[in-house]
Amino acid sequence: xxANIDRALVALADPTRRAILTRLSFGxxxxxxxxxxxxxxxxxxxxxIRVLERAQLVRRRRVGREHLxxxxxxxxxxxxxxxxxxxxxWSARLNILDELLQAEDxxxxxxxxxxxxxxxxxxxxx
Amino acid sequence: xxANIDRALVALADPTRRAILTRLSFGxxxxxxxxxxxxxxxxxxxxxIRVLERAQLVRRRRVGREHLxxxxxxxxxxxxxxxxxxxxxWSARLNILDELLQAEDxxxxxxxxxxxxxxxxxxxxx
DNA sequence: ATATCATTCATCCTATTGGATGAATGTTAT
DNA sequence: ATAACATTCATCCAATAGGATGAATGATAT
Numbered sequence: 001x002x003a004n005i006d007r008a009l010v011a012l013a014d015p016t017r018r019a020i021l022t023r024l025s026f027g028x029x030x031x032x033x034x035x036x037x038x039x040x041x042x043x044x045x046x047x048x049i050r051v052l053e054r055a056q057l058v059r060r061r062r063v064g065r066e067h068l069x070x071x072x073x074x075x076x077x078x079x080x081x082x083x084x085x086x087x088x089x090w091s092a093r094l095n096i097l098d099e100l101l102q103a104e105d106x107x108x109x110x111x112x113x114x115x116x117x118x119x120x121x122x123x124x125x126x
Numbered sequence: 127x128x129a130n131i132d133r134a135l136v137a138l139a140d141p142t143r144r145a146i147l148t149r150l151s152f153g154x155x156x157x158x159x160x161x162x163x164x165x166x167x168x169x170x171x172x173x174x175i176r177v178l179e180r181a182q183l184v185r186r187r188r189v190g191r192e193h194l195x196x197x198x199x200x201x202x203x204x205x206x207x208x209x210x211x212x213x214x215x216w217s218a219r220l221n222i223l224d225e226l227l228q229a230e231d232x233x234x235x236x237x238x239x240x241x242x243x244x245x246x247x248x249x250x251x252x
Numbered sequence: 253a254t255a256t257c258a259t260t261c262a263t264c265c266t267a268t269t270g271g272a273t274g275a276a277t278g279t280t281a282t
Numbered sequence: 283a284t285a286a287c288a289t290t291c292a293t294c295c296a297a298t299a300g301g302a303t304g305a306a307t308g309a310t311a312t
Contacts, residue, residue, distance in 0.1 A: 026219055031259060169289090
């Protein structure tokens with residue numbers, strides 16, 4: 001499961017591959033078509049396509065001698081969703097932590113109230 | 127603007143760095159603390175942290191001799207949002223294309239109706 | 253059958269990256 | 283002042299990734 005996310009993130013982490021996806025958002029295209037606008041050998045583009053394919057961000061449909069590629073939006077969705085989920089989970093943890101620290105502060109304040117001994121305790125960063 | 131997204135995606139495309147972010151979701155930590163669970167030299171972890179910092183996924187707060195790191199959730203949000211935006215844009219383009227193709231098909235059907243000459247025209251892939 | 257076109261395979265080269273190591277820098281404690 | 287600690291800097295190394303090139307494979311057209 002996570003290996004897929006990994007492949008997708010790796011695939012998206014390259015500007016050429018993102019450009020290829022953008023190109024495909026205008027419709028199916030052959031390897032040659034995709035390569036045309038790039039100042040790069042056809043073979044290099046072919047390699048990038050394979051990376052996108054392994055990440056399931058792109059689908060290949062062979063028709064005769066040409067390979068027609070298309071974007072696989074679902075995977076892109078899944079990737080954004082994964083990041084968003086991480087964000088939520090991490091944020092939740094930090095909130096819990098913050099509440100704990102605030103409770104601790106209140107306890108400290110009570111103790112200070114009893115013993116008149118103000119101690120400098122720094123608040124954790126945002 | 128896009129250079130930031132690029133750095134964030136590159137940073138997220140590594141499992142060690144994602145693990146570091148997860149670690150930081152439990153709260154601020156020093157470089158040494160972050161490095162502890164990893165079977166990896168402190169220096170290597172330090173390098174990963176710099177990558178996360180450049181991508182603004184992590185913030186550093188120097189307090190005395192220790193460097194306290196924390197997750198910068200906003201950037202994570204921005205990254206997910208960027209992917210989601212791409213998805214939306216690309217999906218919209220594909221929808222337009224699909225409508226165009228359907229309109230074309232209907233036109234073909236009308237022409238066939240007038241001239242009795244059925245031509246095999248293949249529908250584009252999903 | 254042959255030439256042409258579309259694509260991948262196999263290599264090779266270079267730059268970058270993940271990692272290790274030892275020295276250098278800056279901070280705290282004694 | 284000195285020792286211990288926290289971290290980075292400067293290198294080095296191996297593995298990987300991006301890119302190029304020429305040959306091989308497969309399909310189409312003549």
